[in-house]
Amino acid sequence: MKKRNLILLWLTAVLILLAACQPTEQEDTINLPAESPAPGVEPPPGFADWDAVLQAAQGQTVNFYMWGGSDLINGWVTGYVADAVQERYGVTLNMVPVADGPEYVNKVLGEQQAGRDEDGSVDLVWVNGENYRTMRQAELLYGPFSEYLPNSIYVNWNDPSVANDFGLSVDGYEAPYGKAQFVMIYDSAKIENPPTTVDELLAWIQANPGLFTYPAPPDFTGSAFVRHICYHAVGGYENLLGEFDQALFDAQLPACWDVLNQIEPFLWREGQTYPESHTRHQELFANGEVYFDMAYNPAEASSLVENGRYPETTRTFVFDEGTIANTHYVAIPYNSPNKAAAMVVANFLLSPEAQLSKAQPENWGDLPVLDPALLGAEDQAAFNAIPRGVATLSTEELAANRLPELQAPWLTAIEQAWETAVLQP
């Protein structure tokens, strides 16, 4: 891991040098696109207007730190996005894959400790939830910038699920990137009638020992699965809404650990161990060791089918009581030397064009974050025409079964307690 980072660092350094050495002939030929910022919003700190941002962005390299566990997503970013921003804005996009968010949080934090306040190595991060909260609280983020992005006019900032990231307000420190919803994945050739409620799933697990497991929290996906069980065990998410409350936690959550411990002997490997990550869990499902997969992305299964990694008969379902949904974002560290280019990339990711490309199952299949009502008729039609993929549920079915996320401190507390209450014998 470390070695790879080092190599990437060197590559980046070489790229920057190369970029610096190149003659600046590009500047003359490129016509700056006629884009204007959202009206009535102050320009981001350090820039007079959007033209200044575009000018400054020319020739900069953006180190985009993101979860790198999906070849599909990586390919979309290094291919489509990188090509587009290079061609249109003269911005070089360098994707840096990480296994989990805290890796880049630690990196920026380390730079802050070392006093590198001007020349950080991270320019853009794919972020939400706990990592956003940590970075925001340690004042590691640049902003406010996101409401000034020209394409943010397509974002409905009044939608609480967009304006709040796991209960913490966005305040222009994050630019929306996409929406996601949790789904369960199964192979219809092996299970004809999948369980449709949490109760039925629990019964299925006990009736079919060894064929179910979930990634060990703090893995993002596994943690989300555990929250579904907890919502169920405490009698609904309503009981856990609001600020984190230790007394409430201690009173309510034991019910959740009871349920998880009851099913543990019936899990894969008798629950003695859990898959380390979502990726590992996908391998178990693909190899037929377990019969259920899960994803915080409704279209992931379809993409994997299209790729040939999952069987054609793969399908998804959401629980009748609903599944958790959230918005994910990109943010800019306070010490990025390439903030202008990072904003240009964030703005491009928000464009109807990029959101449409991202929503295609063969590209990524991520849910668009733009409000259809704010789009032109043409764009609306294009979004409606997105092929859904064999395993993806309809937008209506997903929207009808949506549960909110808890505030981030709840997540952290649940993840930590899971270690001692469920994992350790």
Place this chain on the structure above:
Amino acid sequence: MPTRLRPYLLLAPTLAVILLLFGGGVLLALMQSVGYLPFLGRTEITLDAYRAILQQAAFSQSFFLTLWVALASTAVSTLLALVCALALRRPFRGHRLITFIFQLNIPIPHLVGAVGILFLFSQSGFLARLANLAGLISQPADFPAIVFDPWAIGIILEYVWKTTCFTGLILLATLQGVGNDLETAAQNLGANRWQRFRYVTLPLLTPSMVSASVLVFAFTFGAFEVPLVLGQRFPSMLPVLAYRSYVDIDLNARPEAMAMNVIITLLIGVLIFLSTCASRTKRCAVNGER
């Protein structure tokens, strides 16, 4: 004058790197482990982190697992290396080819080895599929749990696979260095095969065997990537446990991560010191006199 300075000058670049990167890293870890975290506004020195991890059952379980893996890997690989070195010592038909094969995995990274073990030995891996084809097992769970297992067999397998040739090559070089005059002499004096091995060859090999196994032990005790890929989730080996605390979203877990790293470093350091002493002179461990 220049000749007296020469070794220092030649060593300076390497020493500077070691002292700065390793020493600096250890110093930072030490500071953070005692709770000195100015970026969190904490400058008070405290041993809370050490106290906390030493009280955790998870830490002691991880410690014993790590000890088991390091000891088992070192013992098995050293024994295999000894046998291989003795076998490869004298020429035979195909000797060069087999020596080449024996050294083949030296440049292969541990991570690749770990993934290879995963592909071969997991319950839906290559061997499980062969067993299924042969009608030995009917579903993945029937295949014995060799990776992610409580005894860390998968991790030990990887370490044995990788370190046997390392130790073996060191032993082989030693054997070729000493030649076989002493053994021939012993034979002439009437020593049988076992006696020649026990009283001549083995003592000659012991110093390099000790240093090679100390290196192997120190590496397997402190390495992180193989247990991360092949280990079960709980208990996990110490380096993995430390890594998890390090990437914990709660920054307050940082001192504990660093305390674990300091403990790992300390244990390995003490071990290397003792073994260096032991191989130099048998008295040094007692009172340090030369």
